[in-house]
Amino acid sequence: MEQSLWVKWCHAYLLQKFNFWTTPTTGFLSWSWRQILLLRPLAKEHIIYRCGNGEHFSLWYDPWLHGESVHALYGHRVIYDTGLDRLARVKNIIREGEWCWPQTSYDLIDLQQRVQNIPISSAPYSIHWNKVGEAFSTARAWQVIRRRSNVVPWRDVVWHPKRIPKHAFSLWLVLHAVGVIQNAACIFHCGETETLEHLFFQCPYSPKVWRDVLSLCNVFRPILSWTYEVLWMSTHAKGKEFHHTIRKLAFAATIYHLWIERNRRCFRNHFLPYQEIVQLVRQDVCGKLFNGNNSKRCEQHHSLCVNWGIPLGEMM
Template sequence: MNTWELQEISGLAQSIQLGQGSDIIHWVSKGQKYSCKAAWEAIHCRHSKVNWANMVWFSNCIPKHSFCLWLSCHYARWTRDKLHRFGVVGSNRCIFGCGNVETIDHSFFGCRFTGAVWKQTLAKCGFKRIVQPWNGEAKWVILRLRGKNFKIWITKIALATCIYHCWMERNSRIFRNEFKDSISIQNNIWSTIQNKCLGMTVIEDNPSNRDISSRLLIPDWLLEPGPTRC
């Protein structure tokens, strides 16, 4: 795990509110099995389900990409606007050279660099639209990407993958002074999506799915009659 990832997790851990009562040790009854789920439910506070939950966590998602998306939905990224306020960095400007302040909304996808990457990724999934900063884009995804068909699934995979690779490129430029152009990042995104699709059992054979598969160079042998199966 990278240092910046540990810093983000540490920041989230510090925000957890602990109760004022004393800790209580519970022993399960004899013969019962230990369950991580039961342990988690015993210690965490229950909240109502957020409206973006299905955008982040869904069947056959890529966990590390979904975690990156989860951080963005919580506005928990250590963007340069926050770091600048704390005096950690000297500039709060976007590392992609657009001249704007780096915020979550700007990074995904108000920036012309990351916005172009996401726009091309969306086009591969069959959507042509004007890309918005994160607040607007998240609302569009929540309202539009409902259901479980292949197009919806692959677009949610693409969103999380795009955010992951754009953030990795951001860190690479800041910490290693290594730069990729937008085409290289798009190729990395599409390669990840292709590999994910290769792990599927069946993709339903219909005109929409054939169109997406041809753009992403997904093999025809995955297309078969019947519902999509992961």
């Protein structure tokens, strides 16, 4: 990792003369670089340093001392007391395979005691993630630091393999009630207050869209409240069969285009009739499944392909 082009660029242009662990987070920094720097305390909890011969670790600033740096524990004074400069390496206080801190201050005497259980070897240094022997990867880091919650019943409705990313993200936001103003008048001018439950699907406009989309899915039933629509989808679109995939794509596309229409009316004062929203949903679902799907040669799947405009020649 240290020899990667990105790391070399970071050292040359971002770190320059600073150590990664002490680089300030103020100044003219990009948002992404600042966020990386702000994550250092969290990362340090899971990084394990093995000094080896001490050739590459900063004596003062790398957290090789039981997860902390010498500078963080003892401050600037200890650097002055050793007579070494700020660029000193761990190897500079190793003599003949033994720790050899100058005994010129109480802090240095304490340091000499602290390092006795840190092994020294002729092997090169190593850095491990979370446990000795485990290399760092973004996947492992994410699994360690992410906040875990219970699996929600609608997970597969949103994050299925055939999802359209922007649709899935919009649906996820709506399921978390992000962006809906709870005290404003409905933008579709029905005279009611805009709430999540009203927008999906109690407003006179949105049920027309959803009813037509359901009919394209060969589903004919009354429109339910938002909570029960999500529950119905979680139950009746649970699986990887063709008709389940159609329902999940159609649901997410409907939510996405209704939300776009809501914003279009709110910010651009431009209105589309509900039939055009249905056509936009149909185009997106058709486009996703146009070049490959798992439909079977049966009446149910044939009917769905006709409804959505998916070429029959693509049927498997």
